[in-house]
Amino acid sequence: MRRFSADLVYTLEGEPIPRGIVITDDHGKILQITQEQVAFDPAIERYEGVIVPGFINVHCHLELSHMKGQIPEKTGLIPFIKSVVKTRGATEEQVLEAMQQADEEMWNNGIVAVGDISNQTISAPIKAKSKIKYHTFIEMLGLDAGKAAEVLSQAVQKKAAFQTPTSITVHAPYSVSIELVHHLKAYCKGIDNKIAWHNQECIEEDELYKTRSGQFLQFYEDLGIDATTFASKSKSTLQALLPFMPKKQHILLVHNTYTCLKDVYFTKRFEKPVFWCFCPKANLYIEDKLPPFDFFKHSELLKTIGTDSLASNNTLSILEEMKVLQQHIPDMSLTELLKWACINGAKYLGYDADLGSIAIGKTPGLNLLQRLQNEKIGESTTVKKLI
Ligand SMILES: [Zn+2]
Known part of the structure; x- marks a missing residue:
């Protein structure tokens, strides 16, 4: 199981989730989508930027x-x-x-x-x-x-x-x-x-x-x-x-x-x-x-x-x-x-x-977008494949 978190999670199923957490199994299947409310959990892979579907x-x-x-x-x-x-x-x-x-x-x-x-x-x-x-x-x-x-x-x-x-x-x-x-x-x-x-x-x-x-x-x-x-x-x-x-x-x-x-x-x-x-x-x-x-x-x-x-x-x-x-x-x-x-x-x-959105049961792949400009894609925005 893996847990991913970033400043915002764009599931494309609803509004972007601030400090959202996406929990997947080892094959990338989405098990749970939640919001970070608890104190620091070392099991969460935390990133600056936004998580989006593949x-x-x-x-x-x-x-x-x-x-x-x-x-x-x-x-x-x-x-x-x-x-x-x-x-x-x-x-x-x-x-x-x-x-x-x-x-x-x-x-x-x-x-x-x-x-x-x-x-x-x-x-x-x-x-x-x-x-x-x-x-x-x-x-x-x-x-x-x-x-x-x-x-x-x-x-x-x-x-x-x-x-x-x-x-x-x-x-x-x-x-x-x-x-x-x-x-x-x-x-x-x-x-x-x-x-x-x-x-x-x-x-x-x-x-x-x-x-x-x-x-x-x-x-x-x-x-x-x-x-x-x-x-x-x-x-x-x-x-x-x-x-x-x-x-x-x-x-x-x-x-x-x-x-x-x-x-x-x-x-x-x-x-x-x-x-x-x-x-x-x-x-x-x-x-x-x-x-x-x-x-x-x-x-x-x-x-x-x-x-x-x-x-x-x-x-x-x-x-x-x-x-x-x-x-x-x-x-x-x-x-x-x-x-x-x-x-x-x-x-x-x-x-x-x-594929196409982050929803329970799907295996959409997760991408991390970093260096956004005013919450939009800019010239220097990068993509990193998380899963
Ligand atoms: Zn063509």
């Missing part, structure tokens, strides 16, 4: 970890994708070693669960052995409508390689045919299949969908991809695709850099469980632009945080993402920001019975 990283690409520092910054999404395609060649050993390091980095940074996008199966053994709880999204790409069934069947085959939970998803509006989206919807019938897709990460994808114009047309031509099936839809990518997504599955919209208020209202017309994921450091790395937090910050929308991959980030740390968010949303409270970082992500991944 972090949930809902968006990562472990298999791109070997690209750290290799892709030029702030070029925009299309040049970024071209660079990733060019740089993807590395030996299996290099890829495996980088993924192993990335997995350890996330664990040490207090991350207890990860939603990870995979195009291949190379990350499967690392995830099976990891202390982190992974959910793998096997990602489908394909603009050729005639090959949609084949792309789906390849994705289904890849599931077998993973011993940890998986689901099948599509990559982004500019890399899939509507037929592939229809196939995904049909596949989802009667099963649990969480979906995560890159939404409105660059302005060009909306240009492509709204007016069939912009840089993507040249991009397809350069790659020899036939994009003649793309018709002008007079709608943003989100408005064009969401209606064709399955009704009952959790849907994660990742990035949302160019999402407008009208798009957000549009999502409310559907009774679909939509979650929003923000990866601010990757947005700054790729596009040098952040999503419009103004209408997200105090809404009831379910907001979560991702790190994206080391191809577009120099850290895999939810705390570092929170620093950018806090800096750009100064009036957001620590409790609110922690909901993005912990419980909302756990809900999306379906891990909230065990």
Whole structure:
């Protein structure tokens, strides 16, 4: 049994508890949450700072970890994708070693669960052995409508390689045919299949969908991809695709850099469980632009945080993402920001019975945040994994 105490305990189940004590068993399962009223008890591990639940990283690409520092910054999404395609060649050993390091980095940074996008199966053994709880999204790409069934069947085959939970998803509006989206919807019938897709990460994808114009047309031509099936839809990518997504599955919209208020209202017309994921450091790395937090910050929308991959980030740390968010949303409270970082992500991944908040019976992991500034995350705030 262990007892942890700090200046404040943020359980995310109620108000923060001053001088709270969290009692766990030897495996980190929460047995009791109480407040320190008695005199000094040597069995309590006391810390300066605040205790918070383990972090949930809902968006990562472990298999791109070997690209750290290799892709030029702030070029925009299309040049970024071209660079990733060019740089993807590395030996299996290099890829495996980088993924192993990335997995350890996330664990040490207090991350207890990860939603990870995979195009291949190379990350499967690392995830099976990891202390982190992974959910793998096997990602489908394909603009050729005639090959949609084949792309789906390849994705289904890849599931077998993973011993940890998986689901099948599509990559982004500019890399899939509507037929592939229809196939995904049909596949989802009667099963649990969480979906995560890159939404409105660059302005060009909306240009492509709204007016069939912009840089993507040249991009397809350069790659020899036939994009003649793309018709002008007079709608943003989100408005064009969401209606064709399955009704009952959790849907994660990742990035949302160019999402407008009208798009957000549009999502409310559907009774679909939509979650929003923000990866601010990757947005700054790729596009040098952040999503419009103004209408997200105090809404009831379910907001979560991702790190994206080391191809577009120099850290895999939810705390570092929170620093950018806090800096750009100064009036957001620590409790609110922690909901993005912990419980909302756990809900999306379906891990909230065990993770995401400090409650009796859960094993959420405990992080100690130190050097806060006025009870908020500041530039010098640190995270230490307690359990
Ligand atoms: Zn991504």
